[in-house]
Amino acid sequence: MSKTAQITVSVNGEKYIEDVPVRMNLADFLRTKLGLTGTHVGCEHGVCGACTLFLDGRTARSCLTLAVQADGTEIITIEGFESEKNASDLIKNFHQGNALQCGYCTPGMLASSIEYIEQGNPADRQKVKEYISGNYCRCTGYQAIVDAICTTIEERQN
């Protein structure tokens, strides 16, 4: 019967060993224990997508994952998207195309975009829209976000 647990995680290539309350979610762990505040917490029930990050190579909602469940995993957050995911071009295209305004959805939006591109998917607007359908943007940025993803895929193909 345990209310706290010691976990070992790799975050953006760095190893951490921390004691956590078992009820603490992964997003709160990253933000409050590790000071990695790039991961945003929006709805806290898996709908908005702002807290999306990479857990063992696949996107996951960090608000729906307990920190204790992440024991032994490799996590990549927005702080590591350039170094660990080579996403500089995607980030540049988000910036240049105004694919963000307030930036709240951006960490999750980038995570889903990176996964879409990594899986070798095409620069097809409809497919991109379906893939990022789990990420809310409330600043009217969807068209520019789809543009930025498609542009990145096209640039990488050339």
Added chain:
Amino acid sequence: MKAPDFSYEKPNSLSDVLNLLSDDNLECQLLAGGQSLMPMMNFRMASPGTLVDLSGISELSVINVTDDAIEIGAMIRYYELQSHESIKKHCPLITKVLPYVAHAAIRNRGTIGGSIGLSDPAAELPAVLLCLDAKIEITSQNGVRLEPASSFFKSIYETACETDELITKIILPKAQTGQLFGFHEIARRHGDYAMAGVCIAQDADLTRRVAFFGVSSSAIRAFGVEKILSGVSELSENIILDAQNSLDEIEFEGDMNAGPEAKKHIAKIVLARALKEMK
């Protein structure tokens, strides 16, 4: 919006899980993918005494192909189902339905056993299991039993799986030559819970099984619709209209997305579309 206090256990063997489940004092709740349970805990709709994390039980993460069935371990995640060659080959309805189950990040974590065990009325997989006549393998300290999908889903968040039992496998019959499958759902946003949806399986002898989701207190077979469609080779507009009108048999229940009347209207539309898109 934080989960209430609980204790956490991550057993390494099935017998350890069953031991925990058999102790009523622990008020155990099984944690599979957590994609529905965690929101329910964050909303304080669920407050388990002990959360039993199943991710350490490797035997629950296996897909077996037998002569006539596909046996899917309860902890198989949606994305694993989506990319599995045997599922594509032998369970085309699952492959058709999965892109509509929530969003990519949710499908990376959510499990088939979790979806079945929760029995959310708006979830797709219970309806898939109903129309495929699947069986659910349930394990407890008393042994292993098989429950047909037809008697498994009791009501909203209520199944034939007791508190000391664990879903271990979902057993789907392999698709037969001449079988066709249909699926259609309408949701406000791609990947959101459907306002209404339907799964259809058609056998070579033109028997059809029709299961709706998002319309009632659980996924539900529409036997009246099945009777009208049974043996009919040409699905004329009149037959489809008759089938739509027989939906009165269902006790439609509203949710945050739509009231009962709207649900009924949408159910008629998804039925007609799914029938026309059968393949």
